[in-house]
Amino acid sequence: MMSRPLLAGTAIALAWAAILAAPSVAVAQDEGGTKAAHELRADYDKSVKGKTIAYLPITLAAPIAAEWGRMIEEEAAWRGMKYVVRDPNFDSAAQLQALTALVNDKVDVLIVQNPSVTLLTKEMKRAEAQGTHVIQINMASNYKSDAFVGADWHEVGRLLADEVVSQCGTASGKSGKVQIVQGELTAAASVDQVGAMLDVFSKDKNIKVVSNQAANWDANTALNITATVIQQHPDLCASVGFWGIMESGAAQAIRNAGKIGEVKIYASGEGSQLDCDQINQGNFTRFLNYKSTEQGHDLVAAAVTLLETGVKSGTQHLAYFTMPVWVDKTNASGANCFALPKAK
Structure with a gap:
């Protein structure tokens, strides 16, 4: 007659054998991966891939704007999005003209840095009225667009x-x-x-x-x-x-x-x-x-959120605030100091 300890040990061994065997069975049943993961990726690509994201800073000459642009371009490319950038180089009239042209082109997402609280308001409203999502970066206007990314x-x-x-x-x-x-x-x-x-x-x-x-x-x-x-x-x-x-x-x-x-x-x-x-x-x-590298990432995250949810432009007012960090001689290095772009 088999003792109780031996019976218990056998039961445990059989249980572990069943657990260890389960993954191989699952893989054998669906070698392509889980259905849910495929569906998520398919829905994501349908919402994002091929969409045009346009970036209009005050100037690309400033490190802050260059870093935003680097992050947007890099992450947009990874997602299969088209990236468009315009550089008015501190010329407010040129920036307004560039914005008007981008609105007329009916891009999918427009990222704008405002030089003032009023200058670009009319064109941002027109963009959202025609179906373009507008994200304002770091300096908001008097108009609340689909999203704001930046410092409080x-x-x-x-x-x-x-x-x-x-x-x-x-x-x-x-x-x-x-x-x-x-x-x-x-x-x-x-x-x-x-x-x-x-x-x-x-x-x-x-x-x-x-x-x-x-x-x-x-x-x-x-x-x-x-x-x-x-x-x-x-x-x-x-x-x-x-x-x-x-x-x-x-x-x-x-x-x-x-x-x-x-x-x-x-x-x-x-x-x-x-x-x-x-x-x-x-x-x-x-x-x-206030970490512009992180802000660049948040800009694309905001764009993806607006595109994935399928909400009508002009109906959301999302905010992505970046946490400020004090820097002094004890931590003025590493991730607190992003590298400046190399001259081409």
């Missing part, structure tokens, strides 16, 4: 202001004098960052904004503005710029005045190697990185 500028402004207050507020014992270097006055990035910063500053009596001027995204203009500010206010406590490349001009003016290290310098931006260089060279105190 209120959050970015608040984080920058909190950092300034920690270094220049009442508890610091310093002058509390702050310079703000805006981009384009009517750009969402400027409007929303300034609003958030001033709200935070208003809660600390020591903070005094002694200069709040637009450099229009230009480093030389930022340098000239800051040179005047530092002459008028040699006890300046902090300078805050709304784009790393632009704020590098302000940093140079502060260095020229012999105030590097004494004046705290902050910027927000895409996180290119240029930004990390400013940190590692001691020009920026800290940098708030």
Whole structure:
């Protein structure tokens, strides 16, 4: 008579044999893989493959726009999508003309970077009315299109202001004098960052904004503005710029005045190697990185979502916000500093 332990052992062995045999049976039954996986891929390709995705930045000369374009082109190609790009090179009239042409071409998805909150609104509305999905990147307009991908500028402004207050507020014992270097006055990035910063500053009596001027995204203009500010206010406590490349001009003016290290310098931006260089060279105190590489990926993800769901253009208002990350000398390397495109 077989003992109980032996019976139990036999049962377990038979159970394992059945489990191990199951996969081979399944493969034998369907060597091509699961039906569900094939159906998912077929539906995906039907929605995405062959569709045209068009990209219209303010300029491709800026690292942030070049990185967005690199990611969109790379991921669109992998998905079998057609990629179209137009470069107005900082010319607002040329950008509007390019947008009009792309709308007339009836592309499937249009990705637009707004120079202001109003300029491109009419054409974006027309695009969605005719069936083109519109995604706005990083700087929204007064019009809510199918999707927005980018930084939450209120959050970015608040984080920058909190950092300034920690270094220049009442508890610091310093002058509390702050310079703000805006981009384009009517750009969402400027409007929303300034609003958030001033709200935070208003809660600390020591903070005094002694200069709040637009450099229009230009480093030389930022340098000239800051040179005047530092002459008028040699006890300046902090300078805050709304784009790393632009704020590098302000940093140079502060260095020229012999105030590097004494004046705290902050910027927000895409996180290119240029930004990390400013940190590692001691020009920026800290940098708030909203990661344009990740934004480029999110742009294509938003496009695919709109195409796969089959929703009518103009009926959705999706948002893909990117999480900002502080960069300083402890982490100004690796993934926080994307490589700049090589000159062709």
